[in-house]
Amino acid sequence: MSAVVVIGGGVDGLVAATRLARAGRAVVVVEQRREVGGVCAGGSFGGSFRHTGRWCDTVHFRPALAKELRLTECGLRFVPPADSLAVEADGPGIAWTSDSYKTERDLARRAAGDVDGLARLQAWVERTRPVIEALVDAPPTRLEGSAPLTPLVKQALGMRRMGARDMLELLQVGPAAAEDLLASYVQDPLLRAAMIAPSLLGTRMGPNAPHSAGIWLLYEALTGAYEVDGGPAGLVSALHVAAERAGVRFRLGAAARRVRVEAGAVVAVETSEGDLDSRAVLSAIGPRRTLLDLVDPMLLPSRVVREARALRVRGSWAVIHLGLSGPPQWRSRPGVAFGRVHVGASPTELDRAMDDANAGRLPEKPFLDVRVLPASCAPAGQAALTVQLSCVPYHLEGGWTAEARQRLLDRVLATLAEHAPHLPGQVVASEVLTPRDLEAELGLEGGHPLHGEIALDQLWALRPTPALAGYHTPIKGLFLGSSGTHPGVGRTGASGALAAKALLAGA
Amino acid sequence: MSRLGTTSAPWDAVIVGGGHNGLVCAALLAKAGKKVLVLERRERVGGATLTEEHYPGFRYTVASYVVSLLRPWLWRELDLARHGLQLIPLETSFSPYPDGRSLCRGPDPIATREEIGAFSRRDAEIYPTFGKSMGRLARFVKRFVDQTAPDPTSFRPRDLAQLVGHGRAFRELPDDEEALLTRLLTASATDFLRETFEADELIAPMSCSGIIGTCLGVSSPGTAYVLLHHYMGEIDGASRAWGLARGGNGAVADAIASSAQASGVTIRTSAAVDKILVERERAVGVVLVDGEEIRARTVVSGCEPRLTMLRMVGRDHLPSDYTAGLERYKNRGSSGKVNLSLDFLPEFTCRPGDGHLRGDIAIAPSTAYLEQAFAEAKAGRWSRRPYLNVVIPSLLDRTMAPPGKHVMSIFVQYAPYHLADGPSSWPQHRDAFRDDVLDTLQEYCPRLRDAILHAQVLSPWDLEQELGLTEGNIFHGELTLDQILFQRPVAGWARYKTPVRDLWMCASGTHPGGGVMGAPGGLCAREMLAAGAL
C-alpha cells in the first residue's frame, strides 16, 4: 500500500499523521517550510530574541488527544495559565493571579454584583460544556443526502439531558450577541472586554454582532485549565516527537503544488521537490486552497467549486513581536510581572475597532493581547513580547505598504505607552506580521488563522461548506483536515484527529 | 371552587389592543361562540395597519404599506373578500443609482434578464433559478408560520411528532436547497447573496429585506433569513407577490374588524387600558385609564410583550427569569416613515415615465452605502443617506388621492430610537430627519420638493407614542434567530401563554412574529380554544 501523504505540518497535520501512523499506515508529511508547526512554530526575531509561535494560546488543545498520542512522554508539560492583567488608563485594572481571592476583591471593588454574576455565568458555561465537547469531538452530522439523522438526534437528546432551562438558554444564547449575554451577568465593561476579545479571533464580528455569543461560548467551553509549557512551540515539539516515534516521515521544504487525480481518485501529490505516488491524501492546509489550487476544479462538481469560492477566508489579525531592553512596567500595577496583558477598555471600543477593520481602516484604538514570553526567549535582563491584535484588515485602504506597516507598529506602541509609558523607549527589536505577511509566510490564505472565518454559517455541518461538511471530498482518497474543517475553533487538534479517523474508515 | 368569573365576568375574553392581530384573535374566538370585547386606545382600530387622511383628499397608509404574508387560511375563515378586502399586486422593484443607471426587476423574465444583464451577465442567468429555489424554501418555512412554535424541550408525543415532521420535510428538500436553507438561517444577507451573485447593484437592494425591522447591518450575521420573506407572498399565486390593500393597509384591519363584528365581537375605541387586573395569580380583567374596570374570564393582549407584561401587568406578578427574558428581548426601533401628499408625480431623472414606479422603489445604491448608513445608526444618529423603500399607492389605487395627484409612502432605515441625545429628543430632530430623507430622494427626483403638498413624519419615537410600538420597533421585537420560534418573546413561553394564568398574548411579539400576516392572532385563538381556556 502506498503511503498516506499529509499536506501541511501544522498542528492538525501532525495530529493526523500520528494518528494514521499509529493505525499502521505509512505516512509522509509534506511541509513547505523548513520546520513543522505552521502558525504554532517558534522562531527567532531581531537577532537575539525568540518567539514561541505566532500565537501563544494552547488552552484549547483537547486533553483526550494529548493522552491518546501520549504527548507527555514526548515532552509535553501542562502548566497553570500565567498571571494576567486587564489594564486601564487611570486605575488598577483587573488582575488574575493564582490568588483568586484577590481577584474577587478587585472585581467586587469595581462592581459589587460582578463576583456573583461571574460565578453564575461560569457555572452555566460548565453545564453546557459536556454538550459542546460532544459536538466538537465528533464529526459533524451531514445534514444533506440520505445519511441517517441518528447522530443528530443523539446530540439533540444529549442536549435535552441538560434540562429544559439550560437547553433553552443555550439555544437562545447561540444566535445572540456576546455583549448582550455578558452584560446580563457582568457590569464592568473592562471585564467584559477582556472576556470577549480573545474569543472573537477568527471572526469579523464585534461583540454586538448577532451570533457572537455562540462563538464566545464555544471558545469559553473549550478553554482548558492548563497551558502548554513553552507555548505553541512546546506543543509542536511534543507533536513532532510523537509523530517521529510513530514512524511518520517528513519532507520539509517541499510545497505541494498539485494533487493528481485519475478516474476520480487521487494517484499522486506533486511537490516542489518531486512527486509522491499516493492513493490517500489528507490535506491539512486550507480547504479553499486545497480544492481550488491543488485540484483541477474541472474535476469537482460545480456546486463544490461554487461553495469553495464563496468560503470566507479573510483574516483580521496581526502579530507583532517586540524585543525590549527590560521587562515592561504596567502603570496599573507597578512592579508586578504578568504573563498576559489585555489592552482594550470596553466592548463598545472593540465594536468600533471591528467596524474600522471591516471598512478597511486601521483601528483607531487597537485591541491588544500581549504575552510576555518566558525569560529564555530573550537575552539576560531583556524581555520578549508577542502582541496579538484583532481588527486589522486584510484589505487595508491604500494597501499594506511599508509606511502602513510602520503606522500599525506606531499605533500599537502608542497604545501600549498609555499603559506602560516607558515601553516604546525599551524597544530594541520588532517584527510586524500583517494578515498579508501571515499569508505569505505560512500559506494561510487570506491570512486567516483558522483557514476560514468563524461564523455560524461556516461551522459544524457548514464547515468548510455545506456540500463538504466534514472531511471527505468528491475525489476518492482526498481528505480535508486543517482547522478549516470542523470544529475549527482554535488549536484543538480535533480537526486533524477527526480527519484521520474519516480517512481510516473510508480509504 | 368554580372558575372565577363565570358569574361575575360578562366577557369570555377581553382583547387589549385593536391591531390586526388582536382583531383576528377576537374574530376567531367569537366564531367559536365566545363573547369577546376588543379595547383599542386610539379612536380607530388597525394599530400599525392603518389608513388615515391628514391632508384633505389624500389617504396615507400610515405605517405598514405592503401586504404579502396575510395567511390564506385567515382569508377563508374570516371571509375577508366579502368584508371588502382587495389586494393589488405590486409587480416591479426599481432601484436607481447615482451614476444615472437603474435596474427594474419585474414579472417579465426576459425583460428582467436584460435589466440585470446590464450589470452582470452571469447574475442575469442565475437570477430566475435563485428565485425558484428561494420560493421552494419559502414554502418549507411556511410550515412554521402556520403552526405553533415547536418546543424542543418537550417529550410530549404531539411535540416530538411536530419536530420529526419538520425534520422529514427538511430531508425532502433537494441537497443544494438544504444547504441554501442552512446558510440562510445563519449567514449575513450580503455574504449569502454574494455566494450567488456578483453585481453589487443587485446585491445591495436585495440585501435590504434582511435588515428591515432590525438594528443590524446587511453584513451582520443572521440577516439572510429575513430575505425569505420576500418570497413568501401568496397573492393570487403570483411568484413575487407583494401587494397593496385597496384603500391602504387600514383596509386590512377594517375588513378583519367587520368580519369580527359580524361574528358578534364588540369593539370599543378610545378605550385605553391602564392595567391588567391580576387576582390570585390569574388575570381577571382590565382597568382603563379613566378607572373603568372590565372583568373577563380571560385577557388577551394584542400589544407588544414588554408593554403588556412590564407596564400593564407589573413585575410583582411575574417570575424573575421571565422578567429577565423580557428585559433581554431586543426591541430596538431602527426605522421611520415619511408619507407625502403630492401635487404631481415627480419623475426619476434616470428613467422617466411611471411604468417602473408601480412597484416598490429601493434607494440602496451599494452595499457600502448601506454599511455607512448602519455605522451612523450605531453611533446614535439617523443615517444622513438612509435606505429608502418607496411605494406610490395612488399609481395603482385611485382611491388614495384626487385625480392626477399622488401619495407616496417612504419607509426609512436607519432611524434609531436611541439617538445619542436620547429617544425623547426625536421631536426636536424630526424636521432635520425629514430633510435628509427628502434630500436623499431628491438626488434621483429633482422635482420632488416642488410636488409636496403635505408631509407626515414618523420617527421611532412617534411610532412608540402614537401606536404603542415599544422603542418604535415595527415588529414588536426584532426578528432575529434568537427571537423567533420557541424563543418569542421569551424562551419557553412561545405558545401565547404567559406566566399569569388566563392572560394570553396574540400580537407580533409572539410566534411567528411581525408583519401584516395575522398568524400570531390566529394561532393564539386556536391554542386558547384547544386548551379550553374559555
Ligand SMILES: Cc1cc2nc3c(=O)[nH]c(=O)nc-3n(C[C@H](O)[C@H](O)[C@H](O)COP(=O)(O)OP(=O)(O)OC[C@H]3O[C@@H](n4cnc5c(N)ncnc54)[C@H](O)[C@@H]3O)c2cc1C
Ligand atoms: C494570528 C493568529 C492568531 C491565532 N490565535 C489563536 C488563539 O487565540 N487560540 C487558538 O486556539 N488558536 C489561535 N490561532 C489559530 C491556531 O494557531 C490554528 O488554528 C492552528 O494552529 C491551525 O493548525 P493547522 O494545522 O490547521 O494549520 P497551520 O498551522 O496553518 O498548518 C498548515 C501547515 O501547512 C503548511 N503548508 C501550507 N501550504 C502548503 C503546501 N502547499 N504544501 C506543503 N505545506 C504547506 C504551512 O506552512 C503550515 O506549516 C491563531 C492563529 C494565528 C495565525
Ligand SMILES: Cc1cc2nc3c(=O)[nH]c(=O)nc-3n(C[C@H](O)[C@H](O)[C@H](O)COP(=O)(O)OP(=O)(O)OC[C@H]3O[C@@H](n4cnc5c(N)ncnc54)[C@H](O)[C@@H]3O)c2cc1C
Ligand atoms: C412604519 C412601519 C412599516 C411597516 N411596514 C410593513 C409592511 O410594509 N408590510 C408588513 O407586512 N408589515 C409592515 N410593518 C409591520 C406590521 O405593520 C406590524 O408587524 C403589524 O401591523 C403589527 O400588528 P399587531 O396587531 O401585532 O400589533 P399593532 O398593530 O401594533 O397593534 C397593537 C394595538 O394596540 C393598541 N394599544 C396600544 N396600547 C394600548 C392600550 N394601553 N390600550 C388599548 N390598546 C392599546 C395600539 O393602538 C394598536 O392598535 C410595518 C410597521 C411599521 C411601524
